[in-house]
Amino acid sequence: xxxxxxxxxxxxxxxxxxxxxxxxxxxxxxxxxxxxxxxxxxxxxxxxxxxxxxxxxxxxxxxxxxxxxxxxxxxxxxxxxxxxxxxxxxxxxxxxxxxxxxxxxxxxxxxxxxxxxxxxx
Numbered sequence: 001x002x003x004x005x006x007x008x009x010x011x012x013x014x015x016x017x018x019x020x021x022x023x024x025x026x027x028x029x030x031x032x033x034x035x036x037x038x039x040x041x042x043x044x045x046x047x048x049x050x051x052x053x054x055x056x057x058x059x060x061x062x063x064x065x066x067x068x069x070x071x072x073x074x075x076x077x078x079x080x081x082x083x084x085x086x087x088x089x090x091x092x093x094x095x096x097x098x099x100x101x102x103x104x105x106x107x108x109x110x111x112x113x114x115x116x117x118x119x120x121x
Contacts (some may be wrong), residue, residue: 035065039073066090 004012019042026034036043050057066089073084081090 039071 028034048058069087070090072086073081073090075084077090078084083090
């Protein structure tokens with residue numbers, strides 16, 4: 001693999017500086033919801049320590065919303081999102097077996113903390 005050029009290293013340094021400078025820390029409270037568009041925002045997560053008591057543990061669910069008419073994605077996203085063309089449905093839930101793309105697949109195969117939560121759909 002080729003090494004980064006001096007210009008690429010400078011660009012990465014500037015990117016890192018701007019990410020720190022423009023960062024927004026969010027401290028969630030019970031019931032909070034956060035919506036992000038992964039294709040237009042750079043985001044990350046910090047570590048957290050969960051409670052030992054099951055009733056106090058954090059429950060974090062990922063939801064992919066399909067927006068009709070959504071912009072096309074690069075073909076390299078096909079394996080992850082299932083669809084890349086403009087307006088084509090995409091998304092799913094990552095799992096050991098690959099990706100669950102329907103509510104039925106999720107209901108039949110859910111495991112872990114998600115399996116203890118009632119489904120309301």
